[in-house]
Amino acid sequence: MGLAMHRILExxxxxxxxxxxxxxxxxxxxxxxxxxxxxxxxxxxxxxxFDYWEAWLYLAVLFVPMAALLIYLMKKAPDLxxxxxRLKEQSSRxxxxxxxSILLFFVVYALPGLDRRYGWSAVSTPVVWLAxxxxxxxxxxxxxVLRENRYAARTVTVDQGQQVITTGPYALVRxxxxxxxxxxxxxxxxxxxxxxxxxxxxxxxxxxxxxxxNEEALPSKELPGYQEYMEKTSYRLIPGLW
Numbered sequence: 001m002g003l004a005m006h007r008i009l010e011x012x013x014x015x016x017x018x019x020x021x022x023x024x025x026x027x028x029x030x031x032x033x034x035x036x037x038x039x040x041x042x043x044x045x046x047x048x049x050f051d052y053w054e055a056w057l058y059l060a061v062l063f064v065p066m067a068a069l070l071i072y073l074m075k076k077a078p079d080l081x082x083x084x085x086r087l088k089e090q091s092s093r094x095x096x097x098x099x100x101s102i103l104l105f106f107v108v109y110a111l112p113g114l115d116r117r118y119g120w121s122a123v124s125t126p127v128v129w130l131a132x133x134x135x136x137x138x139x140x141x142x143x144x145v146l147r148e149n150r151y152a153a154r155t156v157t158v159d160q161g162q163q164v165i166t167t168g169p170y171a172l173v174r175x176x177x178x179x180x181x182x183x184x185x186x187x188x189x190x191x192x193x194x195x196x197x198x199x200x201x202x203x204x205x206x207x208x209x210x211x212x213x214n215e216e217a218l219p220s221k222e223l224p225g226y227q228e229y230m231e232k233t234s235y236r237l238i239p240g241l242w
Contacts, residue, residue: 024078027085028070036063039109043192046113054128054193055113061132061191065139073146080150097211104203105185111197112189121195131191138184145169145177152177157218164225166233173235174216178208182237205237212236 189197
């Protein structure tokens with residue numbers, strides 16, 4: 001009787017795990033598919049045409065590695081993927097920063113389409129390709145951060161068992177993920193053929209300053225060793241600057 005009950009419980013546990021895995025995969029793929037659709041709608045809608053090769057190239061450059069990373073996380077690090085799926089911030093200050101970031105993202109991605117429609121910029125093809133290369137490098141740094149830190153959640157939190165990461169990109173700056181995002185974001189308008197849209201994109205690192213300052217308050221109190229790490233790694237976002 002005990003063995004039979006053990007098998008029943010084991011079967012139920014596997015069913016629960018499989019259900020959670022399928023749910024996580026469905027959430028991940030739905031968000032992955034929604035992003036190019038939304039971004040494409042903004043870009044092509046603002047441009048007023050689908051004859052916009054820089055946008056097609058950019059979508060491929062951005063979302064092919066995103067799909068590859070999603071599949072990798074589903075197989076190798078579902079716990080990390082689950083943390084990346086969390087969206088609700090507890091801090092009102094963080095929600096305020098995120099709200100401004102969403103507005104900035106819309107402006108930065110709508111402007112290249114308008115630039116394409118009205119011909120404000122003249123970005124040469126080699127420069128477009130170079131900018132797309134920087135986008136890939138930025139996303140590569142993002143993936144490297146995830147490989148180094150399995151607790152790199154999307155929201156500001158300290159999970160049970162979390163440890164201070166001091167290796168890899170974390171040895172250079174305390175927030176390498178935000179550095180990766182900044183590189184990708186600033187290079188994106190040029191990759192989309194617009195110099196003018198690159199100007200508001202420069203505001204992202206500035207907008208990240210209050211988020212970083214607020215974010216560091218939590219691990220400083222709740223994560224053992226983080227205060228010492230802050231003293232050892234003095235730069236938060238940009239090596240040699242801040």
